[in-house]
Amino acid sequence: MERFELDILGCGSATPTTLHNPSSQVLNIRDKLFMIDCGEGTQLQFRKSKLRFGRLNRIFISHLHGDHCFGLIGLISTLALLGRTGDLYIHSTTGLEEILRPELNFFCRDNPFQVKIETFDPKVNEIIYEDRSVTVKTIPLKHRIPCAGFLFCEKQKDANLRADMIEFYNVPIKERARIKQGADFVAEDGKLIPNKMLTRPAEPARSYAYCSDTAYSEEIVPIIEGVDLLYHEATFANIDKGRAHETGHSTACEAAGIAKMAKVKKLMLGHFSARYPDNKVLLDEAREIFANTVLANEGLSEKL
Structure with a gap:
């Protein structure tokens, strides 16, 4: 079976800790690498995970909070130092062009490749990328600023x-x-x-849904129904449910509830608040509702 593998580069939230890096992960689909979010320090985590920079295909940015995009300029600079020549495509909500282009013009004006930014509407569930192996759709999420998750669906191979x-x-x-x-x-x-x-019959096509950052939203259930793996933010424990709602985030219990309603095969929790020195409290709460739950962690490689 060809690769469909998720590597976690960072699964913390905005406040830096020694436990977790800011949000970033890489999905390997048939040896094409798709990066999802790019928090500060992502290029170092990419190296630690022994991923190949030359295989990086596209980058998908869920929203323009710093812990999901501060790593872009460093990563792009590193790609130039390593000799990349093919254009790099970044998919994002509106606004990244205005933020990133001045940095590129100052720090990366001699890059041997172009950075091309393609915007999407985070309020719409639609295909934003497609090739022979995969389709990528947006998942409208509820956060303090425009935000979308991503649904990666492998195309069914012939018999x-x-x-x-x-x-x-x-x-x-x-x-x-x-x-x-x-x-x-x-x-x-x-x-x-x-x-x-x-x-x-060929092996069944696989699917992966990424939902971070978001408040509890049952509207995503029909979109992610039956996926092989759901990554859903679980910033807070149930005791801090009020804080989760104030900030447009979810609790571990709420993430598990979504997984159960959507009948997903496996749930991975991530985007952990810095207030918890041990994320097991989140895992325990989620497993009370949805047993097949795991915690994200830097260096984790999950084969689908």
Whole structure:
């Protein structure tokens, strides 16, 4: 099975701690690296995770709070030092161009590649990127400023041909692509050979949803329903629920409630407040509602 793997580079919230770095993660889909958010120090975490800078495909910024984008200029500068020549695309809400372009003009004016910023509407659930392997959709979130999560859906691969049956029925090479895509086959004697006799199903396509930062919102449930892995912010424990609502964030219990309603396969909590020296309190609260829950942590690599 080809790669569909999540690497956590940072899962803390805005206040710096010695436990966690600011938000950033990388999703490896068939050896293309998609970065999601880019907090301060992301380039160092990228190196620690032994990821290949040359594989970085695109960057998706959920919103323009500093702990989700302060690392961009450092990362871009490092990419230039390492000899990148291909253009770098960043997907973001409106405003990043005005923030980042002056820094690029000052610090990176001699870069051998262009930084191209593509904006999206965080209020709309729509496809903002697509290639042969994946589609990426926005997930409208509720925060203090415009903010969106991202839904990565692997494209279903064609069925696998059964070599023994292909040989037995002497299927011509020119017919095999159609059969992989679901067509039946008519043998030389006119007999119809059903597709299911000639193929085996491919591995199911995988999906990943990233939801940070957001207040509790049941509106996202239909969008993320059934995903293999949901990363949902859990900034606060239940005792601080009032603070969560004041700041446009979620508790671990609320994240677990969303996971349960959406029938996701696995929940990962992240974006932890600096007030908790041990995030196990968040894990314990979430598991009371949704058992298959884990904590994000720097260096964690989750295979889907």
